[in-house]
Amino acid sequence: LELYGVRDWGEGYFDISAAGELVAQLPLGKQASQVALLDIIQGMKERGIEMPSILRIENLLDDRIKALNEAFKHAINEYSYQNHYRGVFPIKVNQQCHVIEEIADFGAGYHHGFEAGSKAELIIALSKLKDDQSLIICNGYKDSEFIELGLYAKEMGLKCFFVLETPSELPIILECSQRLGIEPLLGVRIRPLVIVDGHWNEDSGDRSIFGLSTASLIKVVEQLKESNMLHCLQLLHCHLGSQIPNIRNIRSGVLEACRFYSGLMEEGAPMGFLDLGGGLAVDYEGARTNSHHSMNYQLDEYCANIVETICECLDPLAIPHPVIISESGRSTVAYSSMLLFNVLDVRDHCPAPLPDSLPGSSHELVHNLWQVNQVVAADNFQECYNDALFYRDEVRELFRRGQASLSDRAIADNITLAVLEKVAVELKQTDKHYPELNNLPEMLADTYYGNFSLFQSLPDIWAIDQVFPVMPIHRLQEEPDRDALIADITCDCDGKIDHFSNAKGIQRTTRLHTVHEGEEYYLGVFLVGAYQETLGDLHNLFGDTNVVSVHIHADGSYDFVREFQGDSIADVLSYVEYDTKIMTEEFRQLAEKAVKQGKITAAKRKQMMKAFKASLDGYTYFEKEEH
Numbered sequence: 001l002e003l004y005g006v007r008d009w010g011e012g013y014f015d016i017s018a019a020g021e022l023v024a025q026l027p028l029g030k031q032a033s034q035v036a037l038l039d040i041i042q043g044m045k046e047r048g049i050e051m052p053s054i055l056r057i058e059n060l061l062d063d064r065i066k067a068l069n070e071a072f073k074h075a076i077n078e079y080s081y082q083n084h085y086r087g088v089f090p091i092k093v094n095q096q097c098h099v100i101e102e103i104a105d106f107g108a109g110y111h112h113g114f115e116a117g118s119k120a121e122l123i124i125a126l127s128k129l130k131d132d133q134s135l136i137i138c139n140g141y142k143d144s145e146f147i148e149l150g151l152y153a154k155e156m157g158l159k160c161f162f163v164l165e166t167p168s169e170l171p172i173i174l175e176c177s178q179r180l181g182i183e184p185l186l187g188v189r190i191r192p193l194v195i196v197d198g199h200w201n202e203d204s205g206d207r208s209i210f211g212l213s214t215a216s217l218i219k220v221v222e223q224l225k226e227s228n229m230l231h232c233l234q235l236l237h238c239h240l241g242s243q244i245p246n247i248r249n250i251r252s253g254v255l256e257a258c259r260f261y262s263g264l265m266e267e268g269a270p271m272g273f274l275d276l277g278g279g280l281a282v283d284y285e286g287a288r289t290n291s292h293h294s295m296n297y298q299l300d301e302y303c304a305n306i307v308e309t310i311c312e313c314l315d316p317l318a319i320p321h322p323v324i325i326s327e328s329g330r331s332t333v334a335y336s337s338m339l340l341f342n343v344l345d346v347r348d349h350c351p352a353p354l355p356d357s358l359p360g361s362s363h364e365l366v367h368n369l370w371q372v373n374q375v376v377a378a379d380n381f382q383e384c385y386n387d388a389l390f391y392r393d394e395v396r397e398l399f400r401r402g403q404a405s406l407s408d409r410a411i412a413d414n415i416t417l418a419v420l421e422k423v424a425v426e427l428k429q430t431d432k433h434y435p436e437l438n439n440l441p442e443m444l445a446d447t448y449y450g451n452f453s454l455f456q457s458l459p460d461i462w463a464i465d466q467v468f469p470v471m472p473i474h475r476l477q478e479e480p481d482r483d484a485l486i487a488d489i490t491c492d493c494d495g496k497i498d499h500f501s502n503a504k505g506i507q508r509t510t511r512l513h514t515v516h517e518g519e520e521y522y523l524g525v526f527l528v529g530a531y532q533e534t535l536g537d538l539h540n541l542f543g544d545t546n547v548v549s550v551h552i553h554a555d556g557s558y559d560f561v562r563e564f565q566g567d568s569i570a571d572v573l574s575y576v577e578y579d580t581k582i583m584t585e586e587f588r589q590l591a592e593k594a595v596k597q598g599k600i601t602a603a604k605r606k607q608m609m610k611a612f613k614a615s616l617d618g619y620t621y622f623e624k625e626e627h
């Protein structure tokens with residue numbers, strides 16, 4: 001089933017088994033070790049972990065760290081580069097404790113460090129980092145508390161760099177350094193001029209809110225010279241933006257960074273570290289193009305381009321090769337997490353069977369619509385589409401003004417659906433493009449109601465129209481027979497997934513299976529490990545979902561290594577400052593009043609109090625009743 005493009009976006013980590021189930025797979029033995037996601041859901045159910053849940057595959061994350069480090073190692077060997085690579089994971093991309101601990105544990109083998117953009121993130125880095133060869137890069141605005149912490153880390157032997165984002169940070173760093181008698185490791189963040197393709201192109205350019213202008217950079221160098229501290233300036237930082245889809249932009253950015261690097265060496269700074277920030281993209285579409293959700297390069301090519309460009313720029317100047325640092329977040333964590341949820345309901349938009357003839361009392365415009373429905377054919381379907389929508393809207397307008405009955409409106413809506421269905425059939429028979437009919441599939445698509453909150457679990461779909469791979473995780477040996485879009489369970493019309501990527505590019509609907517009465521239908525949204533968990537919000541008070549981490553073994557078995565219970569209703573209420581004890585008392589008073597008024601019995605009150613308390617302890621998502 002190529003429909004969902006698993007092999008295009010899955011980077012080899014997902015496939016479809018002969019039994020029609022989506023499997024996660026890892027290259028652990030001679031053959032890939034595969035685990036069916038449905039099997040994991042079954043195991044979760046048996047352990048009482050309900051949908052929706054985030055599933056993390058712990059050693060898939062390890063594999064990403066390995067892939068990045070090995071790809072740089074390979075490029076470094078290929079170009080006889082005279083220094084090494086050090087990766088740092090930007091904590092903001094996924095701050096969840098398990099993710100950070102796994103990166104620290106597995107990453108230690110590669111001296112993979114952390115990038116911290118705030119005091120809280122620095123505290124995470126300091127407490128979780130396992131290895132003193134790894135780097136800590138401190139970006140963002142830093143007050144003296146932040147700086148003191150970083151200086152203590154340096155004194156304990158950690159390579160903790162402060163990257164200057166603004167000139168005003170330097171006096172604070174110098175003051176703290178003098179006071180504590182600890183010399184800092186310093187970096188400067190430049191504002192590259194390269195404007196990259198993709199969504200995050202405001203991290204670079206003259207008007208970028210990050211980094212030093214060239215004038216400020218020179219000022220910083222002068223201040224360092226004056227304070228006899230220029231020897232502390234060892235790192236140049238350059239971040240072009242996240243999710244850079246075009247490799248040519250990356251090359252241009254590295255070239256510009258190297259020019260700054262050599263300029264700073266000319267000024268007398270020792271340098272030694274070149275930090276190229278994030279930007280390594282994820283091919284959410286699997287299209288290998290330079291569109292926002294894709295990328296026109298692969299990991300090996302990314303590393304080779306960086307190494308080659310540095311050599312090309314610095315070798316003619318006889319500048320020693322710097323340690324290459326990258327702050328790859330998205331590409332490191334996106335693949336290892338997926339959101340799994342069940343479908344609660346499906347609303348189809350099929351017309352009800354039409355009567356043999358219209359009631360005589362029907363409005364004249366309804367009769368016109370009826371006529372349109374009789375004549376839809378290959379040579380007039382666009383005309384019929386236009387006529388049907390025109391008559392339907394007229395009837396709706398008359399209904400609003402009280403000149404058509406409810407029954408007229410209902411029949412008109414139904415006949416219109418019948419016309420649109422016939423038009424859709426005709427449209428499928430032709431190769432000709434009818435731009436005006438582009439949204440026809442969407443108008444006729446079924447709505448699948450999923451047990452999740454888009455705002456909590458997939459906020460980038462709402463915020464920036466991000467496209468993630470979405471697909472059923474089972475029944476994949478069956479041809480899906482419905483056009484669908486997916487709605488979440490918030491009461492918000494923005495809470496829907498209506499952009500899907502497939503072999504034909506980005507589509508407004510996807511194909512899903514008919515859901516059979518009494519059977520569960522599970523969908524997964526993939527590559528959600530980066531940014532989604534922390535950017536999610538409490539819209540409609542749907543809280544954090546359950547999280548399960550599994551570790552896959554070479555023989556295809558797996559362990560549930562960690563489980564986190566999602567928020568209860570009491571948890572989310574406390575986040576918005578409710579006191580659930582007071583709320584319980586208020587509910588008790590309401591119930592007691594009802595007893596007094598004879599509306600309920602005391603025994604009923606007991607039952608109601610029990611239900612109230614059970615709800616407070618319950619999951620914020622739809623829970624299936626247990627019998």
Ligand code: PLP
Pocket residue numbers: 090093115139239241242243244277278279280327328329330331530
């Ligand atoms: N470094 C910095 C300074 C960033 O601002 C970001 C995110 O925009 C990153 C690293 C991570 O980028 P990515 O997730 O594209 O790897």
